[in-house]
Amino acid sequence: MGKLKELLMWKIRGEIPLSKYKERGLVFGENFSMEMGCTLDYSHCFLIEIGSDVTLAPKVSIIAHDASTKRSLGYAKIGRVNIGNRVFIGLGSIILPGINIGDDVVIAAGSVVTKDVPNNSVVGGNPAKFLKHTEDYLIKQKENLSKLPVYDESYTVRKNIDKTKKEEMKKALRDKNGYVD
Template sequence: MSSELEKLIAGEWYCFTDEAVAARKARAAKLCQEFNAIPATQPEKQTEKVQEIFGSYGENISVQANFNCDYGKNIHVGHDFLSNYNLTILDIAPVNIGNNVMIGPNCGIYTVNHPMTAKGRRQYLAQAKPVTIGNDVWFGGSVTVLPGVTIGNNVVVAAGAVVTHDVPDNTLVAGVPAKAIRQLTEE
């Protein structure tokens, strides 16, 4: 029989109160608390701490406090990554973010979901699906990305959008749920 952590990693339903699952989250909470306590006047120390949290990262990354995550090691960002204040990444499953990505304030990227049934929720079940964000992407403020979504290259997600489905390259999306508004061109 698989452990709850093995179920989580396999993308199956797992119990999120399991000791091994909870330990990963507790570690991340501690590191995020340490990151959030570093003064903004010490950006080098902030970068060092976020590099300790992330699974991998490129050159020239900047994350503003407050930042929170569920695991940290499932977060992979490319070069020239910038997030504004109050980013939450629930990285139970991998979150892969490309190069030249800017994330506005108060955004959330979520890989975890819970059952639609009361019985399943009472059993503390969860299931994770990865999120992928391409290169040259900009999120306005208060964007939410739901589990299993892939966002292409050269995408702009308007402020307040809730991204529930994949977004193709070169697209501006907006709304709840986010819908394509228009194609993006170089000029």
Template sequence: MPSEKEKMLAGEMYDPHDPTLVEERRDARRLTAEFNATAADEADRRESLLRDLFGSVGENPHVEPPFRCDYGYNVHVGDDFAANFDCVILDVCRVEFGDDCMVAPGVHVYTATHPLDAEERVAGEEYGKPVTVGDRVWLGGGAIVNPGVTIGDDSVVASGAVVTRDVPSDVLVQGNPAEVVKEL
């Protein structure tokens, strides 16, 4: 029988109160607290903490505190990844950013989701869907990326957009729900 963590990573219904998962979230909170307490002149310390927290990190990562995540080990960032203040990534499943991605202030990326059926939802189990962000993508301030979304290379998500479905490459999306408004 698979563990709750194995079910979580596979995108199946799982119990988030499982002791192993609770402890792993505590570890992530400890690392993010250390990261968020760093000073602007501690770039090497910040990078070291990101490498401890994230599943994989490319060259030249830059994340401005404060930053929040669930587990950290499901976050994978490519070369020259940059995230501004107040980024939140709920990473119960894999979140992958390609190279040269820019994440503006207040962006939220969610993989965690819950059943639509009220009885199932209040029973406490949840599940997740992975998020993939291609190369050279810019997520504008306050944008929200929902579970299961893939954003294609070279696309821009406008400030405040709520991305509920896949975004093709080379487009600008905006609105709630986000719609393609321009080809780039």
């Protein structure tokens, strides 16, 4: 992300730039993508490590401390959060302190991850539970590619999708899902 874009994100949307997290000790690998509205535990981000090829969808929260014990015990609980490689964390998901997420994992939107997630897993729910192996999920999605509508990049906002294409998509996706580049 460019410095100007990062600064604008911080000033306009009130989001902390990735560079500030990194200065505080956040570790992340190549091709890390954090979409709008994500919250990483700023005060304890040095306890968070994120691998390569990881995507955080919008509004994901990763928490490395829990102050629920502070008033009663005088101490907040803390825990490391380790996220492996090739992980997708869906919109609005919450990762709690002390969690290890393996490689090749998909976490469904809206999940609350309260336990470790092993390699090659798709999990979802509150609390998140194992749904299937990532390989099985991808096999099913590949099968669907031949059955459902597939759209190229011209059907995206980043390529300025026009009104005609929007209407075409809406009509085709009335009672089923599809795929877009």
